[in-house]
Amino acid sequence: MTYKNHKCEELVETYWVRIQLTHKPVTTPLNAPNLKAAIADAIHKRYDNFNKDMVEEVQYDPDARLIVVDVKKPMGERKSDLTNMAYYMEKDVKMLPLFKNQDKFEPTVGSQKLEMENILVYYVDEKAPTFTTDRASGGVFDPQTLSLTLVLAACCFTILQVSN
Structure with missing residues (x-):
């Protein structure tokens, strides 16, 4: 997909x-x-x-x-x-x-x-989700990648809080 x-x-x-x-x-x-x-x-x-x-x-x-x-x-x-x-x-x-x-x-x-x-x-x-930074160039993300990364990071943070 x-x-x-x-x-x-x-x-x-x-x-x-x-x-x-x-x-x-x-x-x-x-x-x-x-x-x-x-x-x-x-x-x-x-x-x-x-x-x-x-x-x-x-x-x-x-x-x-x-x-x-x-x-x-x-x-x-x-x-x-x-x-x-x-x-x-x-x-x-x-x-x-x-x-x-x-x-x-x-x-x-x-x-x-x-x-x-x-x-x-x-x-x-x-x-767990996996992330790659193949599309990142010089630490700059396009807006779609940045928003997806932030959402996934928030989910991972929530999962870590729940498991502790």
């Missing part, structure tokens, strides 16, 4: 998706221990019976209204598509649903629906 002057030598599978969700203010405090089950259930129902067991960890910061969800599948598993699930969730949260059913991604924690206001998704592939 190529995009202009960039080549993709090998297609790799995403095995881990980290989703950062910010929810709208709630009237009563959330029961944090029930949050993981609520998120897993909402993913399962909204995204084609997605396997709840892949929701590995959910962290919650009530002051920031921030939920961090780690969804992982075993390396080498090709049946589940984490990238599609995360893509559609991002559209749902940003009020651009792509399904005929225009419902939003709203987990129910206890009796309280949790409406999301922001989402940020990080994708981690089975194989």
